[in-house]
Amino acid sequence: MHLFKDDLQVGDVVRSRKPPTARKRQVMDVPEGTVTGLETDSDRDGYALVKIPGVPKPVRVSVSTLERVTSGLTAGDWVRLKGECCNHFPVGILHSIQRDGSVAAGFIGLETL
Known part of the structure; x- marks a missing residue:
């Protein structure tokens, strides 16, 4: 998918x-x-x-x-946040990468992208 x-x-x-x-x-x-x-x-x-x-x-x-x-990544790739993470798991899935470099990702423990 x-x-x-x-x-x-x-x-x-x-x-x-x-x-x-x-x-x-x-x-x-x-x-x-x-x-x-x-x-x-x-x-x-x-x-x-x-x-x-x-x-x-x-x-x-x-x-x-x-x-x-984009920078070696595509929608659907698994990603991990670097550094401190607040109240959710640092692993998620990229949903989209905009041409300006901004991304939308879904992270385990968060309801929104």
Whole structure:
């Protein structure tokens, strides 16, 4: 389950989504690359042209199989707060990462993000 569906933009760093049932790291179709173009299709999400380091030409990939990466993190990743924690457990799940770097995370023991 992916918590937040973000519209991709040219210049975004992306990687292939990990299947929800996968417990281990796996070899991904797109390990990490940069979106260089977008193709929209009225019936589907569309496709992104992704420049992957070491590959000469951009690869055409379905947008539904990609996730945006910000500082190595994506929505759905487990996180831990550093330092002192008030009245909740310091472990939570990222729900969204905004383009300005702000995040929304759900922490064990808190009712709101």
